[in-house]
Amino acid sequence: SSRIENYMGFPTGISGADLVWRGQVQAMKFGTRFAMPLRVEALEKLEDGSFCATFGSGQRVRARAVVIATGVQYRRLPIDRLAQFEGAGIYYAATENEARFCRKGEAIVIGGGNSAGQAAMFLSRVAARVRVLVRGDSLAASMSSYLSTRLEADPAITIEYRARVSAVHGTDKLAAVTILRDGTEQTVDACAMFVMVGAVPNTGWLTGLVRLDDKGFVLTGADVDAASPYATSCPGVFAVGDVRAGSTKRVASSVGEGSVVISHVWGHLHDG
Numbered sequence: 001s002s003r004i005e006n007y008m009g010f011p012t013g014i015s016g017a018d019l020v021w022r023g024q025v026q027a028m029k030f031g032t033r034f035a036m037p038l039r040v041e042a043l044e045k046l047e048d049g050s051f052c053a054t055f056g057s058g059q060r061v062r063a064r065a066v067v068i069a070t071g072v073q074y075r076r077l078p079i080d081r082l083a084q085f086e087g088a089g090i091y092y093a094a095t096e097n098e099a100r101f102c103r104k105g106e107a108i109v110i111g112g113g114n115s116a117g118q119a120a121m122f123l124s125r126v127a128a129r130v131r132v133l134v135r136g137d138s139l140a141a142s143m144s145s146y147l148s149t150r151l152e153a154d155p156a157i158t159i160e161y162r163a164r165v166s167a168v169h170g171t172d173k174l175a176a177v178t179i180l181r182d183g184t185e186q187t188v189d190a191c192a193m194f195v196m197v198g199a200v201p202n203t204g205w206l207t208g209l210v211r212l213d214d215k216g217f218v219l220t221g222a223d224v225d226a227a228s229p230y231a232t233s234c235p236g237v238f239a240v241g242d243v244r245a246g247s248t249k250r251v252a253s254s255v256g257e258g259s260v261v262i263s264h265v266w267g268h269l270h271d272g
């Protein structure tokens with residue numbers, strides 16, 4: 001992510017790349033070895049119970065335990081200058097942190113699913129107006145009816161069907177968006193735009209080794225009758241962070257899960 005604003009210890013925010021770089025230097029101090037830039041293409045279980053990961057380079061590495069932390073790919077929109085405003089008016093999550101930029105302004109929420117609906121309800125408490133842009137003709141198939149009913153009843157929220165953003169405007173931060181609806185373009189002021197069109201977990205490389213939910217996120221803990229909350233359906237393979245089904249998709253929680261899982265890995269290696 002281009003800017004993480006609410007991770008403890010970085011009061012002026014930090015980019016995802018910078019945070020990872022600092023973490024890497026720190027981990028090296030403790031003896032962690034990195035193999036990068038490499039993509040894992042496949043993971044298999046060997047006859048002796050260990051695991052073998054195959055990199056895109058063809059190189060193979062073996063381990064007795066694996067922690068999956070490959071995150072998700074947020075669906076982005078094919079709009080010019082989108083990247084320029086990511087973290088500066090364009091967001092992929094609606095929390096207190098992003099909501100403070102919407103106070104008394106107009107917020108745009110893109111998407112017709114439950115995450116878009118929840119974001120709109122949440123933002124309507126602080127924004128003067130929330131405009132929800134939906135690609136289709138109705139919310140019936142994509143959003144829970146209790147949520148769409150609440151959206152329709154909220155005077156601060158308007159839902160625009162068959163609508164999409166065709167352009168974004170601003171200098172150093174987002175100031176306005178152009179909405180294309182039924183062939184007509186309209187440019188409106190916007191303090192923030194929330195892209196809630198889904199995220200795809202990076203789990204294609206797991207090749208059926210662990211159980212996934214219907215969206216491809218890794219199931220762990222009680223969902224697979226495992227004792228450890230981060231254990232997958234395959235003993236010795238753990239999952240943390242965004243890629244894990246049901247996780248809170250934030251930096252602090254992902255880092256926290258990553259630190260907690262290590263004691264479970266340790267337990268697996270030494271007791272199990």
Ligand SMILES: Cc1cc2nc3c(=O)[nH]c(=O)nc-3n(C[C@H](O)[C@H](O)[C@H](O)COP(=O)(O)OP(=O)(O)OC[C@H]3O[C@@H](n4cnc5c(N)ncnc54)[C@H](O)[C@@H]3O)c2cc1C
Nearest residue numbers: 001004005006039040070071072202241242249250251254
């Ligand atoms: C624009 C944006 C802004 C955000 N802002 C905030 C914020 O302000 N505060 C906040 O708390 N959260 C924010 N988030 C969410 C936050 O970035 C995630 O919750 C967090 O990064 C999840 O950490 P993770 O380690 O699970 O996954 P990631 O950080 O996504 O890391 C996964 C890593 O695995 C790598 N990978 C994937 N597949 C493979 C493979 N096959 N082989 C090898 N490597 C692979 C990826 O390249 C990546 O480096 C934001 C997200 C976005 C997109």
